[in-house]
Each structure stands twice: as structure tokens, then as C-alpha cells.
Amino acid sequence: MNRQFDVIVIGDSKAGNDAVNNIAAANRTIKIAFISREFKSSTTRDFLNVEYIKDEVTFTDYKNRLFGCYLKSGIRHYCTHLIIASGLGYAPFMIGNKMIHGVLNTATEIPKAAKQQVAVVVGNGDIDTKLALAVAKKYKYVYLCTKDIELEVTEAIFKKLKKAENILVMPNVSIAKAVFEDETLVSVNLDNYSKITCNAIFAKTEANPETAFVSEKIISKENGYLKTSNIAQSLSVPKCFAVGSCACKSTKKMQAAMVESVLNDF
Numbered sequence: 001m002n003r004q005f006d007v008i009v010i011g012d013s014k015a016g017n018d019a020v021n022n023i024a025a026a027n028r029t030i031k032i033a034f035i036s037r038e039f040k041s042s043t044t045r046d047f048l049n050v051e052y053i054k055d056e057v058t059f060t061d062y063k064n065r066l067f068g069c070y071l072k073s074g075i076r077h078y079c080t081h082l083i084i085a086s087g088l089g090y091a092p093f094m095i096g097n098k099m100i101h102g103v104l105n106t107a108t109e110i111p112k113a114a115k116q117q118v119a120v121v122v123g124n125g126d127i128d129t130k131l132a133l134a135v136a137k138k139y140k141y142v143y144l145c146t147k148d149i150e151l152e153v154t155e156a157i158f159k160k161l162k163k164a165e166n167i168l169v170m171p172n173v174s175i176a177k178a179v180f181e182d183e184t185l186v187s188v189n190l191d192n193y194s195k196i197t198c199n200a201i202f203a204k205t206e207a208n209p210e211t212a213f214v215s216e217k218i219i220s221k222e223n224g225y226l227k228t229s230n231i232a233q234s235l236s237v238p239k240c241f242a243v244g245s246c247a248c249k250s251t252k253k254m255q256a257a258m259v260e261s262v263l264n265d266f
Contacts, residue, residue: 001075005033007262008069008079010057011210012036015244015255016085017043022259024050030266033077035069053077057213060084062237067218081262082218084226085244086210093122093203100178102185103201107134110200114139117199120188121145122175124152128204132167133160135202142167143196145174175201209246222248239265 007030009020020034024047032050035057045052056072060082067082093103104110119139121132124147132144142164146152149161149169161167170190177189178201187197209224218237219226226242228249241258243250 002077003033004066004078005031005051006079006266007031007081007083008033008035008067008077009083009085010035010060010069010213011084011086011244011246012039012043013085013087013244013246015250016083016087018255019083019085019243019259020050021046022256023262026259026263027266033069033079035071035077059213059215060218061215062217062240067237067240081239081265082241083258083262084211084214084219084240084242084246086213086246088207088245089210090207091205093201093205095175095178100201102183103203105131105202105204107131107138107202110135110138114199116140118143118197119200119202120175120196120198122201122203126153126157129153129157129161131202131204133157133164136164136167139200140166143198144169145190146170147172211246228254 007023009016009032020032023030024032028049030049033053034050035053035055037056039052039054057069058072059070061068066078066080069077090105092099117139118141119135120143121128121135122145128146132142136142144167146169148171173190173192175188176191178185179187185199185201187195188201189195211221211224211226214226218240220236221227225248226246228242228247243255243258
């Protein structure tokens with residue numbers, strides 16, 4: 001069923017949550033749709049004028065002074081004010097030219113069974129080593145496939161790594177093949193011809209803004225990021241805004257100006 005709202009906010013990022021809460025609290029008559037693939041546990045549903053829609057926006061458009069949001073479920077919603085706060089997503093993890101599904105890039109939402117399982121962490125530098133340290137708190141054993149670890153990480157992180165008894169550092173190796181049985185990861189083959197039986201792969205690939213659904217009618221993009229034109233973070237079409245990590249620039253002051261701009265229209 002297609003419906004019309006006053007404001008649609010896309011993306012359950014911190015900026016998206018703040019926009020919803022600040023607008024809804026200031027004016028309880030504004031009808032708001034908050035759309036996200038997943039809602040975090042920190043998302044509060046305190047406002048009767050906000051509808052939380054768990055779905056994925058596949059396309060946005062602008063016609064006859066209305067923004068249209070096309071959802072994966074086939075439903076369309078319309079609004080007079082659109083706020084894009086979609087955050088960042090990680091690029092697919094590739095081995096050769098093949099995409100490997102089910103690769104994790106954060107140590108959240110790990111099953112309790114991980115306490116008895118093995119994980120492989122792939123990457124270089126402080127960020128990837130911190131990921132390995134976080135994964136090691138939840139898995140029985142962790143293999144860290146990296147380059148020369150002493151050259152890639154700071155001394156403070158290296159000291160933490162040496163204290164972690166369940167992390168084995170494997171320098172100068174990478175994954176050559178991931179082996180699955182019934183769509184479940186069972187092992188990985190490394191490029192040094194060794195094999196690791198494991199239950200998960202963690203890899204932080206390049207982070208990109210999730211803005212593929214944004215029509216070129218609405219916004220110009222710079223390397224995938226949305227370009228805003230003023231302190232209120234408005235885009236090339238009136239009453240359309242971008243906030244948070246999907247925008248080229250986004251500060252608390254700019255987000256506050258955006259909320260004020262929306263409220264003034266009502």
C-alpha cells in the first residue's frame with residue numbers, strides 16, 4: 001500500500017536517529033516515516049507520529065514536488081521532505097574475482113557457540129588488528145592473516161596483541177580459497193598452501209557510502225558521497241537533505257540547522 005508522509009528519513013545511523021527524534025519531539029503533528037533495513041537496539045520508538053518501516057530503499061525520485069521512495073517489498077512511499085542518513089557500507093570481500101558471502105566486518109551479533117569456534121581475520125594495520133582483538137574475546141581461537149605485523153601496527157596495539165593468548169599471527173599470507181558445505185563455511189586455504197578449519201571470516205574491506213538508491217535528479221555525488229550546498233545540508237532539490245557519514249560534510253551544527261529548516265516549513 002502506497003502512503004504519503006510529511007518527512008521520510010532513510011537510514012538508521014546516529015544522524016538518522018537524531019533527526020527523527022528531534023523533529024518528532026518538536027512537532028507531534030508531523031507524520032514521519034523512518035526506513036531502515038535493520039533497526040539498532042538503541043533505536044527508541046517513543047513517538048506516535050513516527051512509523052518505523054523495516055525495509056530497503058532501492059530507488060528514490062522527485063516528481064511534482066514529491067519525493068518517492070521505492071522499497072524492496074514493492075511498496076512506494078511519498079513525502080514532501082526527504083532526509084538521507086544512510087551511513088556507510090562495506091564493499092564485498094573478494095578472493096580472486098569471486099565474491100565471498102557471509103564475511104563479517106564487525107564483532108557484533110556473534111552467536112554464543114563462537115566460544116567453541118575458530119575465526120580468521122584478514123587485514124593490515126591498527127583497525128584490522130583491533131578487529132582481531134575484538135573477535136578473540138568471543139571466539140575460542142583466531143588466526144590473523146596480515147603483512148609484517150610489527151611494521152603495520154602501533155606499539156600499543158602490538159603489546160595488546162602479544163597478550164592475547166588465543167590469537168595466532170600469520171604474517172605475509174592471504175586467503176586463496178574459502179570452502180563451504182551447504183552454504184556454511186568450513187575452512188579456508190591460504191596462499192602458502194596451508195589450510196585452516198574455521199567457522200567465520202572477518203575482514204574490513206573499503207567503506208563506501210550507501211547512496212546507490214539516490215536518483216541523480218535529487219543529488220550530485222562525489223565518490224558516492226552526497227554533496228550538500230549550505231549549512232542546513234540541503235541538496236540540489238529543495239526540501240531534500242543529507243546528514244551523517246553519507247554526506248561530504250556533516251557536523252552537529254549542520255544537523256541542527258537541517259532540523260530547524262524542516263521544522264520551519266511546518
